[in-house]
Amino acid sequence: MNATSGTLAIGALSKRTGCKVETIRYYERARLLPIPARSPGGYRLYGSAHLKRLTFIRRARALGFSIDEVRKLFKLADERTRPCAEVRVVAGAHLEDVQAKIADLRAMERVLRETVAQCANGRRADCPLIEALYREVPEQASHQPSAPNRRRKILKADQ
Amino acid sequence: MNATSGTLAIGALSKRTGCKVETIRYYERARLLPIPARSPGGYRLYGSAHLKRLTFIRRARALGFSIDEVRKLFKLADERTRPCAEVRVVAGAHLEDVQAKIADLRAMERVLRETVAQCANGRRADCPLIEALYREVPEQASHQPSAPNRRRKILKADQ
DNA sequence: CTTGAGTCTCTAGTTACTACAGACTTTACC
DNA sequence: GGTAAAGTCTGTAGTAACTAGAGACTCAAG
Known part of the structure; x- marks a missing residue:
């Protein structure tokens, strides 16, 4: 979605990181990922900071x-x-x-x-x-x- | 308790096997341990079959x-x-x-x-x-x- | 007969997710 | 512009293997 600026919808972030959509939402609830911006319709919009942070999480969990x-x-x-x-x-x-x-x-x-x-x-x-x-x-x-x-x-x- | 016959109350079984009381009850709910007899007051009464079976469970779990x-x-x-x-x-x-x-x-x-x-x-x-x-x-x-x-x-x- | 330890049931918490249901949003295509 | 499909939303409940607590009851000893 939204190809402008660096924002990613949750599915795109999921694909980039190999982390399931539900798991990403879970990390948000668990306060591991900061609360993202939202589209007018309520979709989560992630930036590169989220991408980096989620990468960190995945890697640490894998270890x-x-x-x-x-x-x-x-x-x-x-x-x-x-x-x-x-x-x-x-x-x-x-x-x-x-x-x-x-x-x-x-x-x-x-x-x-x-x-x-x-x-x-x-x-x-x-x-x-x-x-x-x-x-x-x-x-x-x-x-x-x-x-x-x-x-x-x-x-x-x-x- | 009840020193007569081979019956054990749950606490005694717990001590014999090193398995916590709550865990024993959990194994019963999980159908790993057969339902034991009860004292008139409702206490579980275990026999040597239960002891053997619980030993088996503990050992397998440890493996x-x-x-x-x-x-x-x-x-x-x-x-x-x-x-x-x-x-x-x-x-x-x-x-x-x-x-x-x-x-x-x-x-x-x-x-x-x-x-x-x-x-x-x-x-x-x-x-x-x-x-x-x-x-x-x-x-x-x-x-x-x-x-x-x-x-x-x-x-x-x-x- | 009282006291204290043991036991009862039931419910809810733990960890790290996963999986729905039912409603809503976006995008793609005609 | 309209419609359909795909994506996303919230909320709840499930998983494994226990563990912990509340509040009531039983048992054995003195």
Whole structure:
């Protein structure tokens, strides 16, 4: 639409960024994207600032930052005074999270692979995988979250 | 409570399995745990079958199986005819998912580590991490989900 | 018999979206 | 200019896997 000036309708912005229309509106509600101008008929009109900001969001999300972390990063990016150190803190914490998740997943992978392998050549009625699942839950508690860390909800039935 | 016979109140079952009381009730609503008997006053009373089943659930969840996959595994475990092969299919698909997640996370980790490292010794106002986030989103699309695979919601802002 | 811990149901919150329904706006074509 | 198709609007509700709270009730111990 509106080819004049740099304004984009939401669909065009969607195509440029690969971000779904509903998701863009969601980001607006979530206060990640600033409220755009509107056409006389009420359509959202985005400028290049929105494009840049949405690109940032997409990229950060692709790197696994949560919405809340993205908000933090924006704050740090917007106030242009010495962001580097503080950004490094946020990103460093996230990096540790990612590494912890990798470790967890690798442990899972190992158990799965071993059990599936035992399964593979078995032909009897008692499946080693099923048997394994019926065994006591390993405590595995001693795996201190690398920081006073609130996240990590995905992988663990922890606690 | 009720020390006679093998029955456990929900709190006792919770302690035995390390699964929160609310989660146990949630599993009942989700039809993962069979509906237990009740005391005259309406308290849930669990037997050893419930204990075993809940142990199974916890263990499978700890290995990253979804609730729905756990349901499938139960089905296969319950009908005791040649489960091994079919179980292997379910577990194998899950294993592939886990491996794909690991690959994604490792890619994230690499980018994060590199950028944070650049950050670390920087002292100027333009933070390399922030700059990196403002760059175009890499397409990275060509990463076919190893199966007609519906899951994989966590890591990607895919599509 | 009272007290306090345990349990009950029901509802709503979380995260990051996604998917409608039903109405309205814009654009494209004739 | 008129009409049809495509785009967009708001609002609500759904997803996964729990978690948290309110307010009422039960149970076991002293």
